[in-house]
Amino acid sequence: VGDERKISALLGGRRLEVVHASEVVGMDESPVAAARGKRDSSMRRCLELVRQGGADAVVSAGNSGALMAGAVLTLGRLPGVERPPIASIYPTLAGPGVLLDMGANVDCRASHLVQFALLGEAFARALLGKARPRVALLANGTELTKGTEATREAHALLSSLPLDYRGYLEGRDLFRGLADVIVCDGFVGNAVLKSMEGAAEAFLALMRAEVARTLLGRLAARLLRPSLQRLRARLDYAEYGGAPLLGVRGVTVVCHGASTPRAVENAVRLAARLVAQGLPRALEAELARAAAVAPRPGNETAAS
Amino acid sequence: VGDERKISALLGGRRLEVVHASEVVGMDESPVAAARGKRDSSMRRCLELVRQGGADAVVSAGNSGALMAGAVLTLGRLPGVERPPIASIYPTLAGPGVLLDMGANVDCRASHLVQFALLGEAFARALLGKARPRVALLANGTELTKGTEATREAHALLSSLPLDYRGYLEGRDLFRGLADVIVCDGFVGNAVLKSMEGAAEAFLALMRAEVARTLLGRLAARLLRPSLQRLRARLDYAEYGGAPLLGVRGVTVVCHGASTPRAVENAVRLAARLVAQGLPRALEAELARAAAVAPRPGNETAAS
Secondary structure, three states: OEOHHHHHHHHOOOOOOOOEOOEOOOOOOOHHHHHHHOOOEHHHHHHHHHHHOOOOEEEEOOOHHHHHHHHHHHOOEOOOOOOOOEEEEEEEOOEEEEEEOOOOOOOOOHHHHHHHHHHHHHHHHHHHOOOOOEEEEEOOOOOOOOOOHHHHHHHHHHHOOOOEEEEEEOHHHHHHOOOOEEEOOHHHHHHHHHHHHHHHHHHHHHHHHHHOOOHHHHHHHHHHHHHHHHHHHHHOHHHOOEEEEOOEOOEEEEEOOOOOHHHHHHHHHHHHHHHHOOHHHHHHHHHHHHHHHOOOHHHHHHHO | OEOHHHHHHHHOOOOOOOOEOOEOOOOOOOHHHHHHHOOOEHHHHHHHHHHHOOOOEEEEOOOHHHHHHHHHHHOOEOOOOOOOOEOEEEEEOOEEEEEEOOOOOOOOOHHHHHHHHHHHHHHHHHHHOOOOOEEEEEOOOOOOOOOOHHHHHHHHHHHOOOOEEEEEEOHHHHHHOOOOEEEOOHHHHHHHHHHHHHHHHHHHHHHHHHHOOOHHHHHHHHHHHHHHHHHHHHOOHHHOOOEEEOOEOOEEEEOOOOOOHHHHHHHHHHHHHHHHOOHHHHHHHHHHHHHHHOOOHHHHHHHO
């Protein structure tokens, strides 16, 4: 979906259906204004296609805030979801893990964190094929005296739900794979994921600089190249290409604005897989299951 | 300060003055209860010594919450400081940086973040010898539409203060050294620092495992050993040994509970240096300077 002439020129002879859209949402535009105002943007057209059944999923590396706002506006939220989170699939020593929210949901209440946990659990079950994914809250320590007001209240609510809930984990545990689903607000999730990426990049840059200082180092680096390539593949954030927006009526995958072609390809694969697994229905069933055994956390918290 | 018999036995012939304390604060004790209740704990005795001028600084690898609560209770806070933060000195590609709060101050208001910025700036000036340390707020993106309610309000307040204030930085920028002082609440600071440490540890472990798989890899690793040792020294969190608690009337350095002997030695050196530089007075002067040009942020925010 987009500018038909530009896209057709890039497609060469490949046979793909192109849906024309005359407008574009800029990367710096206000998300809500763009989602509401630009009715013929590629993003909005694509979301409309999904809503009407003309497409099964949206994949976009555009303005992620506008994609989130547009998805809520066009596709609508699942019952019981106040704020759809973005779930990041990140590498751990024990295989891929899910961290959410990595999106724009800052200043979250306990009810939002509980919804993230339920959505993340159902998503991890579909993605990782685990019958009972382990769920944990990210906090500033593992003792229950730690955490914010919101995490302490979310802890109490999660303890009463039918989840394999493991309590608090701290930043040091993220890479260890001690849980399959790590829950936090979007401010913390963004800060933590980006600082881990930054640390890994800095580490590689420092190592390259150290190694280049001596002849022996350069020789050793050449010998190590296959090992380092395997290591990089294990830690590659592009392996899944994108991060799904959970809790809307349709599959929506958000890609980084600076995505490589391989990342976009993998994001399309991820979207296809989530469609085949009927993700939105799985998420809806999970929310209904939780609501059946406990008062709906959203309502309970709003009333307290 | 502590159990005289146990300490004397460990000192061998070294001539150090030992002050006896009959009680010990356990690592799992409630900080405030321990700080209030155990009046003959080594921690409390040591803080009393500083208050009365019998010692110049406290260095402890004990229960950090109890040390913070005890320092506030015994030494008192500097004027204009609502919640003393712990300042972490962490490695960046451009040399050491300061991140605060890494302590127990969660659920922070804008006025707290502004105080952290002022204290961190004065501390960075003393520690790093920079005339005008660059100060930034950690957020979930660099655009000013990002951040929480608290960071957006803190941004407005900081923009009017006589600081080299650079606005928002994101997690990816932490290792790049784009600012000398990074300000966030204690929940975020803890999560970010611990996840970066965890990422670095995991990276080293994965590299060791990859390298050990082949004979050539093992050979290369041996050749690289000096480079890796230099790299580890550059990234070593034990270089400063401890993290000072800023905003109390006296020098207090908090060490990790699992500190190595070298980390404790370096923490004592750091404390001695901060005493020689008159840190508490420098912090007090900074707060007074800020209060003179702008309404005191603590009061302004409390009223809003």
